[in-house]
Every structure is written in structure tokens, then in C-alpha cells.
Amino acid sequence: MTMSRSLRIAMTLGVAVMVAACSSTATTAPAAKKAYKDMTVGFIQTGSESGWRAANTSSFKETATADGITLKFYDSQNKIENQITAFNQYIQDPAVNVIVLAAVGTTGYDDVLKAAKAAHKVVVIEDRRIEADASLYYTYIGSDFIKEGHEGEAAMCDLLKGKATANVIEIGGDQAASAAIDRHKGFAEALPNCTTTAMTVLDYQNAPGWDPVQGKSIMEAFLKKYTGKIDAVMGHNDELSIAAIQAIDASGLKAGKDVQVIGFDATADGFKYLINGELGADIECNPLLAPQVYKAALDALNGVTGQQAWTPSQEGQFFAAQGATALQAILATRKY
Ligand code: GYE
Numbered sequence: 001m002t003m004s005r006s007l008r009i010a011m012t013l014g015v016a017v018m019v020a021a022c023s024s025t026a027t028t029a030p031a032a033k034k035a036y037k038d039m040t041v042g043f044i045q046t047g048s049e050s051g052w053r054a055a056n057t058s059s060f061k062e063t064a065t066a067d068g069i070t071l072k073f074y075d076s077q078n079k080i081e082n083q084i085t086a087f088n089q090y091i092q093d094p095a096v097n098v099i100v101l102a103a104v105g106t107t108g109y110d111d112v113l114k115a116a117k118a119a120h121k122v123v124v125i126e127d128r129r130i131e132a133d134a135s136l137y138y139t140y141i142g143s144d145f146i147k148e149g150h151e152g153e154a155a156m157c158d159l160l161k162g163k164a165t166a167n168v169i170e171i172g173g174d175q176a177a178s179a180a181i182d183r184h185k186g187f188a189e190a191l192p193n194c195t196t197t198a199m200t201v202l203d204y205q206n207a208p209g210w211d212p213v214q215g216k217s218i219m220e221a222f223l224k225k226y227t228g229k230i231d232a233v234m235g236h237n238d239e240l241s242i243a244a245i246q247a248i249d250a251s252g253l254k255a256g257k258d259v260q261v262i263g264f265d266a267t268a269d270g271f272k273y274l275i276n277g278e279l280g281a282d283i284e285c286n287p288l289l290a291p292q293v294y295k296a297a298l299d300a301l302n303g304v305t306g307q308q309a310w311t312p313s314q315e316g317q318f319f320a321a322q323g324a325t326a327l328q329a330i331l332a333t334r335k336y
Helices: 005-025 051-067 080-092 110-118 145-159 178-193 212-225 238-250 268-275 290-301 324-332
Strands: 040-045 070-075 098-101 122-127 139-142 165-172 198-206 232-235 260-265 281-284 310-312 317-319
Touching (some): 040 051, 051 070, 051 238, 051 268, 051 290, 070 080, 080 098, 080 110, 098 290, 110 122, 122 290, 139 290, 145 178, 145 232, 145 260, 145 281, 145 317, 165 212, 178 198, 198 212, 212 238, 232 238, 238 260, 238 268, 260 268, 268 281, 268 324
Parallel strands (some): 040 070, 122 139, 139 310, 165 232, 232 260, 260 281
């Protein structure tokens, strides 16, 4: 029995239409949701310049182990050029699907950020802000250093109560770092807020790489240059404040009595000097950022959009005036 040619054509067309119909409505199975075990993170750390940095590094290593994340760690020795090298390394690495940057500086990252984006690598900025278009990375999780500067000024104002005028020395962190740039800016812009003491920043110098040894030499030089004129010191982190305290004590003055000192980070070492009264105030900066950073990276891998450009860290302040017992009790609860 022979089937008419037109009938065969009609049936073939019919089948084709059905197949097409099936394939168009057959939605492609949604990509399986990624989990932490699917993340390989290239983490570009600044270096190992402070107690805060050590706590930040531990947060990333310990959380990666706990969550089953593969972590490739890079210590940039506080050099921006090393961070660019690491970026290119991770961009070339097919296993790496997430790059996390703790930035040594604020600029110079645009090209590698664009290259990472073109290579479909998720990039999350942690700890320090950078000057790059937010479209070049998924999100930034880190502290409001300007606000910390404001809090430092308020703490210093309180410590200097009773003095009509006061000269402040500022020992800065690395001049390229947003943490140093913004703490300096925040402190300076808040000075007029102190109505009880007219505070003046007598002099300011940065310690390259946040090096406390250089911080101590800077303070020693200022103590010679401004003998009898220094009322207070603002160190940009605990190590630099402690270095200043050591130089003050070595000069025959007493930190916490003749010269008021404040710091930033509130690490265990900072608490030690709060407890002995030589450090008058310590503005906390939270290093335990890994859980938030990894969560954001996983969201990015799973195509979550509408994320905030910046998630400021939650932080507090601590004062010698709280007393040794209370500070000891707080210190006992802290991880770093
Ligand atoms: O204050 C300092 C570290 O970026 C918040 O960097 C961080 C700073 C911190 O070297 O101790």
C-alpha cells in the first residue's frame, strides 16, 4: 500500500512540529545550585603586618576548612605589584571560581578586575575599600574607617577632658591603605566636634607597611622634636599605638598619664594595654569577615543579584575607664 507523497510530507512536518514544540517548552533543567564544596577561592591577602591581619587570615582558613571550601592563599607581602601577579595567576587558574582581595592600596586594580570579570571569576573585596567601579566586583565587605576616625576623635576628646588645648601626634599606617587614609580623614574632620578641648594634630607620619619598628622610631623622633609639647597620640592600629607607648615610656614620660594614647583594631595586645591603663581607648575593627565573604561569593555563583555594593562591619569601642576586671572578662570572650 503506497502512501501519497503529500501525506508523507504532512506527517514528517507533523513530527517536526511536535519535536520543536517539545524542545521549546522543555525548559532546560535549572543549573544545580552551587554549594561551598564547589567553591575554589583564590584569596589575595595583604600580608602579615599585624595581629588584626593574623586574625583575618585565620578567619578565612578556618571557615574554609569548616565549610569544605578549597582555599588558595596568597601573602602579598604588602606589595600591590604582588597582588596584581596573584590576580593574574588566579584568573588563569581554571579551578578558581572566586577571587577575594584584601587590598594593600586603593588604586591600580581596574585592569585585573576587568580581566577577572571577562573570565567569569566572582570577585569579592574584603576589609579595605578600593577606588574601582562597583560593577567590577560582586560586593565589598569591610569597615567604615572614616566612622572609626570619628569614634577615635570622640574617645580622644574624652581622655583630654580638663585640658583647654592639646597637641596630638598621629602615627599612620601604610599611606596607600584605605584604612589609614580614612581613619586619618575621619579623625581630622571630627576635631571641631570636641567642645571641651581644642585639639591640634601637631604632626603626622606614616609607617610603611604598618611596621611598628618604624612606628617607634617615628615616635622617638617626634618626642625629641616636640619635647614637652605632646599631649596625645593616635596610632592607626594597636601595634603602632603600642610602639608609641614604648617610646613614650622610654623617654621618661608615662603613657596614659602624661600622654594619652588611642588605637584601632582592639586585638588581644590592645586589650593588654587598655587593662594596664597605658592605652586610653581602642576602636574595634572586626577581622572575622570570612563567613560573610564566602556567603556572598556563593550567592554570586548561584546568580543572586541585587546585592549591596558595601556591607559595613559591625564594631564597638573599648576604654581603659571600663576597668581591668570588666576588660579582662570581655577579653576572655574574644577570638583574637
Ligand atoms: O587596622 C591593621 C591592618 O585593614 C583594618 O590593616 C585593616 C588594618 C588594621 O594592618 O592592623
